[in-house]
Amino acid sequence: MTFTEKKKLSKKELILERAAAMFREKGFAATSMRDLxxxxxxxxxxxxxxxxxxxxxxxxxxxRMAKKCNEHLNDLDKPNVSCIEKVEAIIRFHVQMMINRFDDYHVMVNDWIHLTEPSLSDFVSQRREYVQRLEAILSDGIAKNEIRPIAPYVAILTILSSVRGLEFWHRSRKQISAREMEEHMVQHLLGGLKAK
Amino acid sequence: MTFTEKKKLSKKELILERAAAMFREKGFAATSMRDLxxxxxxxxxxxxxxxxxxxxxxxxxxxRMAKKCNEHLNDLDKPNVSCIEKVEAIIRFHVQMMINRFDDYHVMVNDWIHLTEPSLSDFVSQRREYVQRLEAILSDGIAKNEIRPIAPYVAILTILSSVRGLEFWHRSRKQISAREMEEHMVQHLLGGLKAK
Structure with missing residues (x-):
């Protein structure tokens, strides 16, 4: 890569970063290319x-965010990783994304509705497949008596909704650190799933 | 109450019901008195x-919704109710409100931002006090070894965010019943808090 190509790439990175922040703060529709x-x-x-x-x-x-989610899940797909370990890794991954890449994550979960075809269908199908893979890990864990028999649909909804709720932490005075937040949320959500 | 007064009250009920539905579907700003x-x-x-x-x-x-939440919490304030029983009742109450009174609940948690003063400050302070009371129940349960030492702030955020996430269940094909949803969400969220 030449110096000029690198410079162009980093400028593009900056554009995407600023755009994600503006989409989150002002909304996708209200953000103009001029403002950006x-x-x-x-x-x-x-x-x-x-x-x-x-x-x-x-x-x-x-x-780009969807790719990160899929790659993370692919990396977990190893025979020596237990289902409960996979669920823990998934919770930690999402909490960390929501904490460290708040703007991008927020745009993915809220603004996908503004995608146009064929991207919209592509995203919806990727998301459906991703959730199905998460549910399959839960089902597998229940079958192996690692996980309590909680409906996978409900458990995944509970986990992903809790992660989205970190938006309120971002907006708060953050009396609890990101690290504590992650640990306690993992304890709560994973503790409710672990077979005794 | 006279027949005319009763009729007027039920008409007002109907107005509030339709308004909540329209605020949720179209947004508060986009709903006009004419549409209503x-x-x-x-x-x-x-x-x-x-x-x-x-x-x-x-x-x-x-x-009206905030009053229901406060009254529910007041009713739980009895010496013979354990902390974990209180937390269970709180989760069930919020899940049921979100399922059975979706429009009103949605308006309370999303549209309070459109309140004007002095109502805005009143609501914010009621909400702060409500959350503090929930956190105090958790703290009490931890002190009594009924509840695992999970930061009350995180546990309450996790519970209330999970309840908000039921919006996605409402919008889905509802392959899982409201009753199952409540049971499994309680198992997941309460299971993660209960001391072993």
Missing amino acids: AESVGIEAASLYNHIHSKSQILEEIIF | AESVGIEAASLYNHIHSKSQILEEIIF
Whole structure:
């Protein structure tokens, strides 16, 4: 990669980062390319050297996050990892994403509705498959008596909703650290699943 | 109460019910008094015989729900009820509210931001006090070794976020019944708190 290519890439990274923050704070519809250019500190016209449209930005943010989620799940797919260990890793992964990549995660879970076809269908099907894989890990754990017989649909909804709820922690005075938050949420959510 | 007074009350009930549904579906800002009158099946002018403004409707929906939450918590405040029993009752109460009174609950947790002063401060302080009372029950349960030492702030966030997540169940094909949902969510969330 040449120096110019690297510089262009890092500028694009900055654009995606600022865009995710603006989509989360102001909403996707209310964010204009002009505002974005201003936030990045470039001319609106220069923005188009890096990106074609607001839709493209949204797609890149969302599919990059979805890819991370899928890759994490693929990495867990090993015979020597127990189901309860997988569930713990999944909870930690999502809590960490929500804490450390709040803007991107928020955009993925809230703004996917603004995707246009064929990206919209692609995302919805990736999400459905991802949730099915999570539910399959729970079912497997129940069959192996590692996990209590809690309906996988409910357990996954409970876990993912709890993670989304970290938005309130972000908005709060954060009297509890990110690390404590992760530990206690894992204890609560995993403790309710572990077979005695 | 005279027949006319009763009729007026039930009409007002209907107005609040339709308003909550419209606020949830279209958003508070996008709902007009004209749309509301149409949905109730009366003239816009007649609406003002029952209610003064959209703000008043919002206040009535929210403070009625907040009152129910507070009354439920007051009812639990008895010496013969263990902390873990209280937590179970609180989870069931919120799950049932979110399932059976979805519109009102949704408006309370999402649209309180549209309240105007002094109602806004009143609600925020009621909510703060309510959460503090929940956290105190957790702290008490931890001190009595009924509940595992999970930070009350995190446990309450996890419980209330899980309940909010039932919005996705409402929007889904509901392959799991409300009753099952409640049982499994209680098992998951309470199981993670119970001392072994």
